[in-house]
Each structure stands twice: as structure tokens, then as C-alpha cells.
Amino acid sequence: MNFKNIFLGIFLIAFSNLANAQFLSASDTSENSVKRYKNIINANKDIVNFIEYSLVEKGLPRHLRNLALIESHFDRKITSGAGAVGVWQFMTAHANQYGLTEQNRTDLYKSTKTAAVSLANLYKKYNNWVTVVAAYNCGEGNIAKAMAAANSTQYHIFYKYLPQETINHVKKYLNACYATGELQTVLSNYNSSRMNTVFFVNGGSNKHLGDLSETDINAGFNLNIIADELDVDMDKLLSWNPGINEELQQKGESTLYLPTDLMPDFLLRKTKILSRSMKERNTANAK
Numbered sequence: 001m002n003f004k005n006i007f008l009g010i011f012l013i014a015f016s017n018l019a020n021a022q023f024l025s026a027s028d029t030s031e032n033s034v035k036r037y038k039n040i041i042n043a044n045k046d047i048v049n050f051i052e053y054s055l056v057e058k059g060l061p062r063h064l065r066n067l068a069l070i071e072s073h074f075d076r077k078i079t080s081g082a083g084a085v086g087v088w089q090f091m092t093a094h095a096n097q098y099g100l101t102e103q104n105r106t107d108l109y110k111s112t113k114t115a116a117v118s119l120a121n122l123y124k125k126y127n128n129w130v131t132v133v134a135a136y137n138c139g140e141g142n143i144a145k146a147m148a149a150a151n152s153t154q155y156h157i158f159y160k161y162l163p164q165e166t167i168n169h170v171k172k173y174l175n176a177c178y179a180t181g182e183l184q185t186v187l188s189n190y191n192s193s194r195m196n197t198v199f200f201v202n203g204g205s206n207k208h209l210g211d212l213s214e215t216d217i218n219a220g221f222n223l224n225i226i227a228d229e230l231d232v233d234m235d236k237l238l239s240w241n242p243g244i245n246e247e248l249q250q251k252g253e254s255t256l257y258l259p260t261d262l263m264p265d266f267l268l269r270k271t272k273i274l275s276r277s278m279k280e281r282n283t284a285n286a287k
Helices: 003-019 031-042 045-057 062-072 092-097 108-125 131-137 140-150 155-160 164-179 181-200 224-229 234-240 244-251 263-286
Strands: 212-218 253-259
Touching: 003 224, 031 045, 031 062, 045 062, 045 108, 062 108, 062 131, 062 164, 092 108, 108 131, 108 140, 108 164, 108 212, 131 140, 131 155, 131 164, 131 181, 140 155, 164 181, 181 212, 181 253, 212 263, 224 234, 224 263, 234 244, 244 253, 253 263
Parallel strands: none
Antiparallel strands: 212 253
16 A cells, blocks of 8 residues: 555545534534433333344444434334335335335334345445435435535535435434434544545555444454454554544444454454453453
């Protein structure tokens, strides 16, 4: 990999982040907004718990529960003016695309499982949750048109070519994530995706950089053991996760990014990896 191109990429990202920080952030951080979102979540705890369980089971982040929050307020029986139905507001065509019948759009179990598959597929395509939320609202066709019009795959550049409803939808999502304390995770994911795009365009040799999935880990996990279990170089693991050591030390938890084809292996071995990590830590402490 050409380090000159890497440093150029980092500079461009840092400069662009400063220019667009105000846009890609919560537009309403008022006490009333936070309270409103939290009250809706607290009033629907059983539904929220099921949705979060289903998301984690699929290897998706919990903050996607906020998509159902802004779509429907977790109301299974709600129907929009455009004909979208249920907690996840499936249109008939979108539902049929994933084998969800028109009648089952109000079924919490079936619609949530379908939404998880849809969101996972969108993430494989766009590699960041901001664009995924936009695509879920307006469709992949509108995203493709906006990207073409802006000559960019980055949301903060092509968003102006999207329907106003979609732009507002993304704003609501960011506001909801602020209320649930997950905004920084969403924005870090977006900026990480942009960094990977710049590295790839500027001659990065890692074919996986544009196809990462995410999951949460805590400080109990040893990164060396993760690398060993997945049979990847430690340098490669850190290139997918810049700053992860510091975040684990400071916060006790972090988002772990892995190539989409490796994520199932990690999830299957997660318990074993944690067990090995704790055993090694105990051995080191005993010396």
C-alpha cells in the first residue's frame, strides 16, 4: 500500500469531516426530543427487546431498533398514507422481494426477521448505516440516481439529490440515536466507511475494505486471539479497526469491524474467543 496515498486520504477525510460535521449530526438535541424518543422506547419494552435480540442474532447493531422507532413508533397496526404497513413500514413490493406476504407485514416476528435480512443486504451494498437508512426509506433506485447526479457514493455529498422526505428521515434517525446515546457509533461507522473508500480508491491492496460488517465487543476480548481464531494478520485486523485499542481501554467496549465473509466465523467462535481471552488474562495476572 502506498503510504503517501494513505496520508493524503487521511488528510482529505479530516478536512471533509470538518466541513460536514455540522450536517451529519443530530439536528434536535433538545430535552423534549430526547424525552419523547425514550418514552416511546420505554412504553414498548417487549417489542424493543425482541427487535434488538433479532438484530444481534443477525450480527446487526442494536441502534437499528431506532429505524422501527421513527418508522412506526413500534405500532404493528399502523399504515402510512403511501400504504406502508407495520412496525417496519413495509411496502408491498419491498415485502414481496423478501418473501414477506402482504398480510404478514403486521406480524412482528416475521416482519422483523425480514427487516434484518433487508438491512444486512443494504449494508453489504453501502457499507454504512446512514446510507442504509436512506435506502430503506426511498429505495435503492433513488440512491443510485442521487449518487450518479452527485458523482459520489458519500451520503453527505449526494443527499441533496434525494427526496426531502428521505433527508428528513435520516435526520430523525440521527436524532433518535442521539437520544439513545448511539449517535457517535453511527457517525464513526460512517466516517470509517469513508476512510475505507479513500484507501481503496488510492491503491489499497485489501479487497475487503469496502465490505465490512460490525458487531460489539467489550474489553474482555483479546484482539490477538481474535486474529488467531480468524487466521488473519494482526496488522490487517487493526487496519479494519483504527483506534479500537484506545476505545476498549477508555470505554470498555467498542465496535468491531470485520469483512462480511469473516463475521459469521467470529460470531460462531465468539464465546470461545472470549473464554481464551479471559484465560490468557488470568494467566498473565497470576505471573
